[in-house]
Amino acid sequence: MSTEHTARTSTRVPVGHSASVPGINESVLFAGCPEVIGTPFSYAREEEVYGEGEEAEFVYKVISGAVRTHKVLSDGRRQITGFHLPGDLFGFEQGACNRHTAEALTNTKVLIFKRRQVERAATGSAEVACQLWGMATNDLRHAQDHMLLLGRRSAAERVATFLMEVDERLGGTGTFALPMTRRDIADFLGLTIETVSRTLSQLEEGGALRRVGGRQVILRRARLRRVVED
Amino acid sequence: MSTEHTARTSTRVPVGHSASVPGINESVLFAGCPEVIGTPFSYAREEEVYGEGEEAEFVYKVISGAVRTHKVLSDGRRQITGFHLPGDLFGFEQGACNRHTAEALTNTKVLIFKRRQVERAATGSAEVACQLWGMATNDLRHAQDHMLLLGRRSAAERVATFLMEVDERLGGTGTFALPMTRRDIADFLGLTIETVSRTLSQLEEGGALRRVGGRQVILRRARLRRVVED
DNA sequence: CGGGTGGTTGATAATTCTCAATTGTTGTGG
DNA sequence: CCACAACAATTGAGAATTATCAACCACCCG
Numbered sequence: 121m122s123t124e125h126t127a128r129t130s131t132r133v134p135v136g137h138s139a140s141v142p143g144i145n146e147s148v149l150f151a152g153c154p155e156v157i158g159t160p161f162s163y164a165r166e167e168e169v170y171g172e173g174e175e176a177e178f179v180y181k182v183i184s185g186a187v188r189t190h191k192v193l194s195d196g197r198r199q200i201t202g203f204h205l206p207g208d209l210f211g212f213e214q215g216a217c218n219r220h221t222a223e224a225l226t227n228t229k230v231l232i233f234k235r236r237q238v239e240r241a242a243t244g245s246a247e248v249a250c251q252l253w254g255m256a257t258n259d260l261r262h263a264q265d266h267m268l269l270l271g272r273r274s275a276a277e278r279v280a281t282f283l284m285e286v287d288e289r290l291g292g293t294g295t296f297a298l299p300m301t302r303r304d305i306a307d308f309l310g311l312t313i314e315t316v317s318r319t320l321s322q323l324e325e326g327g328a329l330r331r332v333g334g335r336q337v338i339l340r341r342a343r344l345r346r347v348v349e350d
Numbered sequence: 351m352s353t354e355h356t357a358r359t360s361t362r363v364p365v366g367h368s369a370s371v372p373g374i375n376e377s378v379l380f381a382g383c384p385e386v387i388g389t390p391f392s393y394a395r396e397e398e399v400y401g402e403g404e405e406a407e408f409v410y411k412v413i414s415g416a417v418r419t420h421k422v423l424s425d426g427r428r429q430i431t432g433f434h435l436p437g438d439l440f441g442f443e444q445g446a447c448n449r450h451t452a453e454a455l456t457n458t459k460v461l462i463f464k465r466r467q468v469e470r471a472a473t474g475s476a477e478v479a480c481q482l483w484g485m486a487t488n489d490l491r492h493a494q495d496h497m498l499l500l501g502r503r504s505a506a507e508r509v510a511t512f513l514m515e516v517d518e519r520l521g522g523t524g525t526f527a528l529p530m531t532r533r534d535i536a537d538f539l540g541l542t543i544e545t546v547s548r549t550l551s552q553l554e555e556g557g558a559l560r561r562v563g564g565r566q567v568i569l570r571r572a573r574l575r576r577v578v579e580d
Numbered sequence: 581c582g583g584g585t586g587g588t589t590g591a592t593a594a595t596t597c598t599c600a601a602t603t604g605t606t607g608t609g610g
Numbered sequence: 611c612c613a614c615a616a617c618a619a620t621t622g623a624g625a626a627t628t629a630t631c632a633a634c635c636a637c638c639c640g
Contacts, residue, residue, distance in 0.1 A: 334587060
C-alpha cells in the first residue's frame with residue numbers, strides 16, 4: 121500500500137510577470153496567440169506545484185525535469201495519474217479547483233500561464249479552443265489506455281508497458297535512467313514497490329532488460345514487447 | 351478473466367438524414383448551433399454501435415437505454431471505460447479512428463451527429479469549441495477518478511462506489527435495477543464476475559443493500575458510504 | 581566512515597482468480 | 611399455463627497473484 125509521501129502544507133506560488141523571452145525560447149502557449157505568455161518558474165525536487173482542492177490558478181508547461189500528478193485517498197493510498205516530461209502541458213484537467221496534486225520529481229523548470237488568460241484566449245478564438253479540446257482528448261486517450269492497464273493487466277505486463285512508454289517519451293533509444301522512484305512507479309501502476317522491484321528482477325532474468333544501479337536500464341525491446349503481447 | 355463477448359463483425363450504420371424534430375424533442379447538440387442536428391437511431395440489445403479501429407464518423411447522444419464503451423486485449427480481457435445513460439454524449443473521445451468499441455446494453459435510442467459537422471461547428475465557433483473542451487475535460491475527470499479506483503481500491507470499495515454512482519445517475523432514489531450484467535460490472539471494475547457477486551453478497555450480509563432477483567437493488571446509502579470511507 | 585534514503589529479496593498472509601457445480605431468471609413454444 | 615432451454619448469477623474449494631512485514635544491501639553525500 122502507498123504510504124509516507126512527503127507532507128507539504130503550502131504551495132509556493134509565482135508572483136509578478138517577467139517579460140516574455142522571444143527568439144528560440146518560445147514562451148507562448150499557442151501559435152498566433154501572443155497575449156498568453158508564460159512565466160518561467162522552478163521547483164525543487166519533491167516540491168509541490170499545486171495541491172488538490174486549491175483554486176486552479178495556473179496551467180503549466182514543462183521545460184526541463186519532470187512532474188507527477190496524483191490523487192490520494194484519506195488513508196494514504198495514492199494513484200499517480202501521469203508523469204509530465206519536457207514539452208508536456210499539465211494542470212488543464214480541472215475546473216475551478218485542482219483535482220490532483222502536482223509535484224516535481226526532480227528540479228524542474230516550467231512555464232506558467234494564467235488559467236484566466238488561457239480561458240479568455242479560448243473563448244475568443246475557436247482555433248485556440250479547438251487546440252485545448254484536442255489536448256484534453258489526448259489526455260483522455262492516455263487515461264483510458266491506463267484504465268485498461270490498471271484493470272486488466274498483470275504486474276509483468278504493467279511494468280513492461282511502463283518501461284516501453286518511458287523509453288519512447290525519453291527518445292526511444294532503449295537506454296535511459298528512470299526519472300522516478302520505485303514508489304512513484306508502483307503508485308502509477310497500481311502495484312507495491314516490492315512487486316515492481318521483483319518484476320524488474322524477473323524481467324532481467326528473462327533477458328528483457330539490464331539494470332545498472334537502481335535507475336539506469338537498458339531495454340531489450342523485442343523481448344519486452346513479447347511480455348506485453350498485444 | 352474476461353471471455354466470450356458476443357462477436358460482431360459489422361457495425362450497422364445510419365444512412366440518410368431525417369428531418370429535425372422540433373419542439374420538446376431537442377435534437378440540436380449545442381444551443382445556438384442549428385446546423386448540427388441529430389438523426390434519431392436505434393440499436394438492439396448487445397448491438398454494436400461502433401467498433402475499435404473503424405473510422406470515427408459519428409458522435410452520439412443517448413436518448414433512452416444505455417451504451418457501454420470498452421477496450422479489449424487480444425486474449426479477450428476487456429476493460430469497460432464507461433457506461434452512457436440517457437442524456438450522455440459519447441464517441442467524442444477519438445481522433446480519426448475509434449479507440450473503443452461501443453455497444454448497446456439494452457434497446458437504445460440515440461441521436462447521431464456527423465463528426466465532420468461537429469468539428470466544423472467547433473472551428474467556426476469558440477463557444478462550441480469551449481463546450482467540447484469542457485466535455486472532454488469532464489470525461490477526463492471521470493477517467494482519472496476511475497484510475498484511482500482501479501489502481502488502489504479493494505473489491506468491496508469498487509462495488510460500493512459503483513453502486514452509489516449508478517444510483518446517482520439513475521435519479522438517486524437508492525432503489526433501481528442495474529442496467530448491466532455482472533460481466534459488464536466486473537469488466538468496468540477490473541474484477542471477475544464471481545468477485546462482484548460475492549462482494550454483493552457480503553454487502554447484503556453487512557446490511558449495506560438488499561437484492562431482489564439479480565438486477566434490482568435497494569441501497570442503504572449511509573452504510574455503503576461507510577464502506578468507501580473517503 | 582556513518583546515516584539516510586532507496587532498492588532488493590525472502591517468508592508469509594491476504595485478496596482475488598479460476599474452475600466447477602448449482603441455483604435462479606427469462607423467454608418461448610407446446 | 612407449464613416445461614424447457616438458454617443465459618445469468620451465486621456459491622464453494624483450491625490455486626495464483628500480489629501485498630505485507632521484515633531484513634538486508636547499496637549507494638550517495640556529507
